[in-house]
Structure formats: C-alpha cells, structure tokens
Amino acid sequence: MAKAHVYKRDHVNTDEIIPARYLNTDDAAVLAAHCMEDLDTGFVKKCQPGDVIVCGDDFGCGSSREHAVWAIQGAKVGAVIAHSFARIYYRNCINCGFYPIELHGALEKINDGDELEIDYRGGTIANKTQGTTIAFTPLPEFALEIVNDGGLLEHIKRKK
Amino acid sequence: MxxxxxxxxxxxxxxxxxxxxxxxxxxxxxxxxxxxxxxxxxxxxxxxxxxxxxxxxxxxxxxxxxxxxxxxxxxxxxxxxxxxxxxxxxxxxxxxxxxxxxxxxxxxxxxxxxxxxxxxxxxxxxxxxxxxxxxxxxxxxxxxxxxxxxxxxxxxxxxxxxxxxxxxxxxxxxxxxxxxxxxxxxxxxxxxxxxxxxxxxxxxxxxxxxxxxxxxxxxxxxxxxxxxxxxxxxxxxxxxxxxxxxxxxxxxxxxxxxxxxxxxxDCSRLEPMVAFPHLPSNGKPIGECKGLAMDQCYIGSCTNGRIEDLRIAATIMKGKEVRIRTIVVPATPEIWKQAIDEGLAEIFYNAGCVVSAPTCGACLGGFMGILAAGDKCISTTNRNFVGRMGSPKSEVYLASPATAAASAVEGKLADCRNYL
The missing domain is CATH 3.30.499.10 (Aconitase, domain 3)
Known part of the structure; x- marks a missing residue:
C-alpha cells in the first residue's frame, strides 16, 4: 500500500525537487536526502518506500537535470501522479525506469495521506481510504518495457 | 498540407x-x-x-x-x-x-x-x-x-x-x-x-x-x-x-x-518587462512595478550574457555608480576579452560592479553570487523559481540587461528608458 503525499500545486519545478546547490554530485543517496527540499523540508522524513507524490499540472518543469528523477527514486518514491508533466521530466522518468502517472483531476480524487494501490499495467488506482477506483491511461507498451527493464540503457542492453 | x-x-x-x-x-x-x-x-x-x-x-x-x-x-x-x-x-x-x-x-x-x-x-x-x-x-x-x-x-x-x-x-x-x-x-x-x-x-x-x-x-x-x-x-x-x-x-x-x-x-507597443517571482510567466510592464527595492543585480547567463547585452548595460552604467551589489558575467572568454577591449570592463569597474570569469554560476544558485533569505535580485537570466539563485526565501526578478542595469543604478526596479 502506498501513501499519498499531496501538494496542491502546479509547476512543481526541478529546483524544488532537487535544488542546484546539490548538483555537484550525481550520487543518488546524497540527492535523495534533499528530495523536494525547497517545497517541503519534511518530505524525506515522512516518505516511506513506495509512497506516492501527487501534484497538479506541469510537474518537473525547468531543468533537464535527471538528478530530479534520481532524487525521487533514491527517496524510494513509488510513483509521481500529476495532472501533467513537463516534457523533459516525463521522458527522463521513463529513461530512468520510473513510472510517471498522468492523471487529470488527481488533486480532486486523492487527499493527502490516502492509501493507494496502483495497477501500473492496467491503469487503475484503488483509493483504499476513499473506497474509489480511479482510471488513468497506462504507459504505452514500448515505454512500459523500458520502465520494466529498469531504464533506457538497460533496455538497449537487453535488446542487443 | x-x-x-x-x-x-x-x-x-x-x-x-x-x-x-x-x-x-x-x-x-x-x-x-x-x-x-x-x-x-x-x-x-x-x-x-x-x-x-x-x-x-x-x-x-x-x-x-x-x-x-x-x-x-x-x-x-x-x-x-x-x-x-x-x-x-x-x-x-x-x-x-x-x-x-x-x-x-x-x-x-x-x-x-x-x-x-x-x-x-x-x-x-x-x-x-x-x-x-x-x-x-x-x-x-x-x-x-x-x-x-x-x-x-x-x-x-x-x-x-x-x-x-x-x-x-x-x-x-x-x-x-x-x-x-x-x-x-x-x-x-x-x-x-x-x-x-x-x-x-x-x-x-x-x-x-x-x-x-x-x-x-x-x-x-x-x-x-x-x-x-x-x-x-x-x-x-x-x-x-x-x-x-x-x-x-x-x-x-x-x-x-x-x-x-x-x-x-506588436513590438512597437511593448514596454520593458519584469517577470516577478516565482515564475517566468509573471511578467509586468516596468510602469506597473518600478520602485521596488532590490539587493543584487546579475547580468549574465545563456540568456543575456553576450557582448551586445554587456554593451547595453555599460551604456546605462557609464559614469554612474550602482547602489546594489552587481555581478557581470561575460558568457564566454571571447566576450570577456571583448568587454575588456571595448572598455566595458572599465565602465563596470568604475560603476562598482564585479566582473567574473565565464560561468553559469549564480544563475542556477551554483556560486559567485548566491542570494540570502529575503534578498531580491534583478537578473538577466531565464528562471525565477523558488530557490533558483540561492535561499528558498530569496526572490529573482527577470528582465533585460538594460532594465537590470538601470535597476542596479537606482537600487530598485527602474525604467531603463530614462537612461537611453
């Protein structure tokens, strides 16, 4: 079961996800310790493995830094659910083997602290707290393959 | 089609x-x-x-x-x-x-x-x-x-x-x-x-x-x-x-x-613009926002750190002194040399600016001009997200080199047209 950490915000940007003052390293463990720091200094402490971040539009806008995906992966976040994603961030997620869930209206359907169960392939989120089931469009097969392989480079290697 | x-x-x-x-x-x-x-x-x-x-x-x-x-x-x-x-x-x-x-x-x-x-x-x-x-x-x-x-x-x-x-x-x-x-x-x-x-x-x-x-x-x-x-x-x-x-x-x-x-x-109807914190889309014409006190001015970056930008800034600062800490960052070594050869570096020095080596530096909150909590910076860069240039409690205002230079001279958001 994944707990939802809801931020009722649009345009949560890469500087908030991982501030540039930490970009002098690409060590995922170090980055993870500062995940979401400029949005919520308490995030890392309260996030349990598999928990989910829920936001509004344009999540991950700004820099192309993949560090903003590594930080979230390093913090053991299971998925990010957002109304929409910034383009480079979305692509980086898939390339890193991390599942971005695009779900319009997520902020109306999920409250902070809700317990969720996600079927990534089927495209459904069971909101156990509210007793509802929410559908989303799952990743297309080719992208899902990349995610399941653990990222683009692993995927390329396996296909060889 | x-x-x-x-x-x-x-x-x-x-x-x-x-x-x-x-x-x-x-x-x-x-x-x-x-x-x-x-x-x-x-x-x-x-x-x-x-x-x-x-x-x-x-x-x-x-x-x-x-x-x-x-x-x-x-x-x-x-x-x-x-x-x-x-x-x-x-x-x-x-x-x-x-x-x-x-x-x-x-x-x-x-x-x-x-x-x-x-x-x-x-x-x-x-x-x-x-x-x-x-x-x-x-x-x-x-x-x-x-x-x-x-x-x-x-x-x-x-x-x-x-x-x-x-x-x-x-x-x-x-x-x-x-x-x-x-x-x-x-x-x-x-x-x-x-x-x-x-x-x-x-x-x-x-x-x-x-x-x-x-x-x-x-x-x-x-x-x-x-x-x-x-x-x-x-x-x-x-x-x-x-x-x-x-x-x-x-x-x-x-x-x-x-x-x-x-x-x-219609470019003939535009006024100098300033994008307020914390989104580049928060643009306001200078007429609606001049007078807001600033703590720092940053002229540089991949957006506006080219020779033409430095020339415009120097035109405005010539013979004047800046009232806030002002950092000028030529974007490449060639621009840096041009700034010296054309006498721009001297104008910046005389005005009380610091001219740094080419770097992205403070634009992304890296170094060479980081902001403290509460600082307001008029900047020729491209992003003004929370914490972009330093403390999450600092503020970045995006503008052209001319608006940045005029604001440095006045120590507050200023209309560059008064200096041209």
Whole structure:
C-alpha cells in the first residue's frame, strides 16, 4: 500500500525537487536526502518506500537535470501522479525506469495521506481510504518495457 | 498540407521525404552538447552498461560551465570525470578552462551550430540554438548517453505554435521583453511538447544575439524547441565562423503548414518587462512595478550574457555608480576579452560592479553570487523559481540587461528608458 503525499500545486519545478546547490554530485543517496527540499523540508522524513507524490499540472518543469528523477527514486518514491508533466521530466522518468502517472483531476480524487494501490499495467488506482477506483491511461507498451527493464540503457542492453 | 520548418528538419534527420506532427521518428543527431553537470553521469552510465563508445568525435562539443572554475571538491570531481573522458576519447571540440564558456553562448560563437540540423544537449536551454533555423532541445543524462553512443534518438515530431513579431522596437525594449511577453501570455506550460516558431518583420531588427535570447526561453513556456528561420543576418553570423562542415541546409515553413496556435506581438507597443517571482510567466510592464527595492543585480547567463547585452548595460552604467551589489558575467572568454577591449570592463569597474570569469554560476544558485533569505535580485537570466539563485526565501526578478542595469543604478526596479 502506498501513501499519498499531496501538494496542491502546479509547476512543481526541478529546483524544488532537487535544488542546484546539490548538483555537484550525481550520487543518488546524497540527492535523495534533499528530495523536494525547497517545497517541503519534511518530505524525506515522512516518505516511506513506495509512497506516492501527487501534484497538479506541469510537474518537473525547468531543468533537464535527471538528478530530479534520481532524487525521487533514491527517496524510494513509488510513483509521481500529476495532472501533467513537463516534457523533459516525463521522458527522463521513463529513461530512468520510473513510472510517471498522468492523471487529470488527481488533486480532486486523492487527499493527502490516502492509501493507494496502483495497477501500473492496467491503469487503475484503488483509493483504499476513499473506497474509489480511479482510471488513468497506462504507459504505452514500448515505454512500459523500458520502465520494466529498469531504464533506457538497460533496455538497449537487453535488446542487443 | 505543407510542412513546418521543424517537420522538414525531422524529415531530413530521419531520412524520410515527409513527416508530420505526432510521428515517432528515429532522428540522426548532428551535434551533442555536453557540460559538467549532466555529462559525467552519462559517461558513468555508458561505462556501467559496457557501451563506452562515442558515435562521432566531431559531433560532440564539450565545455564545463555550470560550476567552472570548480566551486568545491565535488564539482572538481565532476570536472575531472569530464576531462578524463574527453581526453580519452580524443574529442577535438573540448573547451577547457580558459576557453570554456556558458554552453549556449559558446557553441554558436565557436561555429558549432548549423541551420537545418538536429542538436541535443544535456541542458534544458539547448533550445537556444533554434535561433539558427535548427531543431534543438534539452535532454537528460540517459538520452545524452544514448546520443553520445549511437548518434540517434527517438522523437515525437512536435506540433508548432507560431508567433508573428510585428512592429519596430521602441527605445529601451529588447528581445528579452518580447519573450517575457510571450511567456506571460501562454504560461510556463503553454507550449508543452510544442515547437514555438517565431516569424515576422521585427526579427529583422534583431541580431543573432537578440534572437538567441528569444529561443533560449522557449523552455520557460514548456516548449520542446524554439525556432527562427534563416535570413541574411543568420548567414552573416555564420560566415567564416563554422567549424568542420561549412555547408548547411536551409528549411522554411510552407505557406500551408499547420499550426496549433497562432498569435502576434506588436513590438512597437511593448514596454520593458519584469517577470516577478516565482515564475517566468509573471511578467509586468516596468510602469506597473518600478520602485521596488532590490539587493543584487546579475547580468549574465545563456540568456543575456553576450557582448551586445554587456554593451547595453555599460551604456546605462557609464559614469554612474550602482547602489546594489552587481555581478557581470561575460558568457564566454571571447566576450570577456571583448568587454575588456571595448572598455566595458572599465565602465563596470568604475560603476562598482564585479566582473567574473565565464560561468553559469549564480544563475542556477551554483556560486559567485548566491542570494540570502529575503534578498531580491534583478537578473538577466531565464528562471525565477523558488530557490533558483540561492535561499528558498530569496526572490529573482527577470528582465533585460538594460532594465537590470538601470535597476542596479537606482537600487530598485527602474525604467531603463530614462537612461537611453
């Protein structure tokens, strides 16, 4: 079961996800310790493995830094659910083997602290707290393959 | 249905006669831009996966810029990884400290950007190169690694938006004000996944430097790329500058090409703009916001750290003193030298500014001008997100070099037109 950490915000940007003052390293463990720091200094402490971040539009806008995906992966976040994603961030997620869930209206359907169960392939989120089931469009097969392989480079290697 | 310039570039890169927006294509990459933050992880990934090769040494351009000269031990280690790799691969276009500069100013200046090509870089402002009629976009480290190794990346051909820039610029209004107005209108995700094509007579009044300021900020509207067609100004800039291959293909949008959004900007009606914290879309005309006290002024970056920008700032600061700490960062060593040769550095010194070595530095909160809690900074950069230039409690106000310089002189948001 994944707990939802809801931020009722649009345009949560890469500087908030991982501030540039930490970009002098690409060590995922170090980055993870500062995940979401400029949005919520308490995030890392309260996030349990598999928990989910829920936001509004344009999540991950700004820099192309993949560090903003590594930080979230390093913090053991299971998925990010957002109304929409910034383009480079979305692509980086898939390339890193991390599942971005695009779900319009997520902020109306999920409250902070809700317990969720996600079927990534089927495209459904069971909101156990509210007793509802929410559908989303799952990743297309080719992208899902990349995610399941653990990222683009692993995927390329396996296909060889 | 005709094709846009962007579709034509993708057709060429994918070896097809025609493509349309929405098509997934495998595109050959003509230039890969590598810097000190996102390339070292890409190099490590390639090594880890046993695909440690470079597809074409002549198509990879490397420059440390974000934290150069190294700001601390960790960034020195990043530089070392970049340096070791560039030497090991014998990359001919590796710009080391002393020749290194802010990547998006350096690559065009050093003749690495050709019209009609597909260019990627491990940096979101890679869209800058679209000013030369090229498709250019930022990618993360994994895509960068794949591009370095294979020279091919998959793309969804973007739909295009078209902004027609009409009218003549009035005194004190620059291309920065145009792009801040465009972003104000469509928002920071108004161009999500799309190419923003700029056309119209006002472009004729813009130098390549001015045009690069516009395409540089396409990403601030969420755009995949920004693009401006080739004209006499482009050709004159490229003449004698291009390294390696000097031929290039010029594409133009067909008259019946499809656009998902069209708008016009009358440049003759624009006022100098300031984008308030914490989004580049929070633009206000200076008339509505002058007088707000500032603590720092930053003139530099891939948006506005070129020689033309420094000349404008110097014109305003000549014979005056700045009232707030003011940092001027020439974007490349060549611009730095020009600033000295033309006497701009002396004007800045006399005005009480500090002139630094080329670096991205404080633009992204790296070093060389970090903000404390409560600080307000008028900046010629491209982003004013929370914590962008330092403390999450600091504030960044985006503007043109002229507005920044006038604000430095007054110590508060000021109308540059009073100094021109």
């Amino acid at each position: 005709g094709m846009t310039i962007t579709e034509k570039i993708f057709a060429r890169a994918a070896g097809k006669t025609a493509v349309k927006a929405g098509d997934l294509v495998n595109a050959n990459i003509d230039v890969v831009m590598c810097h000190d933050v996102t390339t070292p992880p890409a190099i490590s990934m390639l090594k880890e996966h046993g695909i440690d090769k470079v597809f074409d040494v002549n198509k990879i351009v490397v420059t440390p810029d974000h934290f150069q000269p190294a700001k601390d031990i960790a960034s020195a280690e990043l530089h070392k990884r970049l340096d070791t790799w560039a030497k090991e691969k014998k990359l001919p276009y590796y710009y080391k400290l002393g020749r290194a500069g802010v990547c998006h100013a350096l690559l065009p200046e050093q003749g690495h950007i050709r019209p009609g090509e597909v260019i990627v870089g491990g940096d979101s402002h890679t869209c800058t190169y679209g000013a030369f009629g090229a498709f250019s976009t930022g990618v993360g480290s994994t895509d960068l690694a794949a591009a370095i190794a294979t020279g091919i990346l998959w793309f969804k051909v973007p739909a295009s938006m078209r902004f027609t820039l009409n009218g003549s610029f009035r005194k004190g209004v620059y291309s920065k004000d145009v792009i801040l107005e465009v972003i104000r209108r469509i928002g920071t995700d108004g161009a999500l996944y799309k190419a923003i094509e700029f056309v119209g007579p006002a472009l004729k009044e813009m130098t390549m430097e001015g045009r690069m300021t516009i395409t540089n900020m396409a990403i601030e509207a969420g755009g995949k790329s920004g693009i401006i067609g080739v004209d006499a100004t482009t050709r004159a800039y490229l003449d004698g500058r291009l390294k390696g291959m000097t031929e290039y293909t010029v594409f133009e949008s067909d008259a019946d090409a499809a656009y998902v959004h069209e708008d016009t900007v």
